[in-house]
Amino acid sequence: MNNIIYLDAAASALKSESVIQRQVGFLTNEYANAGRGICARAAAVDSSVADVRAKIAKFINAPGPDNIIFTSGTTDGLNRVVHLVCKMDEFANRSITAAVSDIDHHSARMPWIASGANIVLCPMDESWAYDVSQIPVADVFVITAMSNVMGMRQNVSELINAARKKNPNVITVVDAAQYVVHADINASEWGADFICFSGHKIGADTGVGVMYIKNPERFTPDKFGGGMVVKITGDTSWMLENAPEKFEAGTMPLTQIIGMGVAIDYWKANRPDTNLIEYMHDKLSENPNVHVITQRDAALLTFYPKNMHVLDFGAMVGARGVCLRVGNMCAGWLHNAMKIPGTARISVGPWNTMDDAQNAIKIINDIVK
Ligand SMILES: Cc1ncc(COP(=O)(O)O)c(C=O)c1O
Incomplete structure (x- = not known):
């Protein structure tokens, strides 16, 4: 890939x-x-x-x-x-x-x-x-x-x-x-x-x-x-x-x-493995500069870095090969209601492995510190 x-x-x-x-x-x-x-x-x-x-x-x-x-x-x-x-x-x-x-x-x-x-x-x-x-x-x-x-x-x-x-x-x-x-x-x-x-x-x-x-x-x-x-x-x-x-x-x-x-x-036969989401939820929740929005048992993981703009964050993780979504996710009304301009979202598919989850977390925690 x-x-x-x-x-x-x-x-x-x-x-x-x-x-x-x-x-x-x-x-x-x-x-x-x-x-x-x-x-x-x-x-x-x-x-x-x-x-x-x-x-x-x-x-x-x-x-x-x-x-x-x-x-x-x-x-x-x-x-x-x-x-x-x-x-x-x-x-x-x-x-x-x-x-x-x-x-x-x-x-x-x-x-x-x-x-x-x-x-x-x-x-x-x-x-x-x-x-x-x-x-x-x-x-x-x-x-x-x-x-x-x-x-x-x-x-x-x-x-x-x-x-x-x-x-x-x-x-x-x-x-x-x-x-x-x-x-x-x-x-x-x-x-x-x-x-x-x-x-x-x-x-x-x-x-x-x-x-x-x-x-x-x-x-x-x-x-x-x-x-x-x-x-x-x-x-x-x-x-x-x-x-x-x-x-x-x-x-x-x-x-x-x-x-x-x-x-x-x-x-x-190959639905996304939400254990990966739970793992990443736990890891990101330990980072004091990350605000996690979604529940642990959600199907995806939405959060934002507290110390940088979410679009800057997206560009930085993207430059290191992590493809995730940043912005308002075409859910502008929800972001307005939450009073936040944008979020970052991790979502997994059948192709993702625990290695992907561990490597992505290392990169995110390296950028948001
Ligand atoms: C909840 C929800 N509704 C509608 C859409 C629109 O789907 P599409 O762009 O495939 O038409 C999306 C796509 O992100 C979605 O997540």
Whole structure:
């Protein structure tokens, strides 16, 4: 790995040889478009895409493959959810109230603000878990299943049940970008209306993600074009396919989708070893010039040096080959709420070893002293 210690899995995971080889094999020997051709090769691509869709449905315990819509990533999915919800008949003549929280990633909260929705804040407790007793009444509830700064799992089922007690028709949207890295999503148990995550954080390529929709028939598409039409019925009319095709206009990122099938198998068998996080948490907590923010059992380790700017720190550890994330982590609201301009974050993937953890700690403690 060119002598670097890659501790930035939460930003994007490195790729296993199995994923790389699957994508090379597809591009070299199997490539064709999906959902259009009738030759044997095109039909084989259709069946490979269908296999991956079915695998993802199983991976997140969704009722079936028709609930799985391919997107280009979590951000794409979360933005598309806003468009789908805004087009619903019930919101034709009134504005939407969306409950968001301070642990939301920019990708989860900004699209609702940009849509002109009324925004209400869901209070959090002192450890940045949702305060389940104070879920606001809202049309939409955005849930960050795991913050990319705090690394703790939220109790998604409990939150959804509490929100439904306040408004039985609430539409629940789960940002599972970090949760899916460390734990099994259970779409059927959660009961969420939408769940979004990216492939690249679980070892698939960039450019592919998933938008799970519980009841796809409730929504009309947000994008139009090839691959979603049964027939054109008049100059200005058409008949659409059912889900998932009706939400997948245009050519999909086929190579990435096919790689994602292999990535899921690899990831399920090789989840990141959070013992490394606990080890580094203990070591950094002993350094009086380091302020550790995350809990010991968090999935990642967030901290800041007390005696230097976090961006200077990032540049210095980076120059010594340690790749970690510094800044506001696209979680500006959480940093504002914590009243700190930025943090540093260590996150591990299946490729990391105890040697990586020990060497990184030596380098960090050498810089922050
Ligand atoms: C919690 C969370 N939500 C959303 C995103 C956005 O994911 P992507 O950049 O893959 O669209 C990220 C990525 O860091 C994230 O950590």
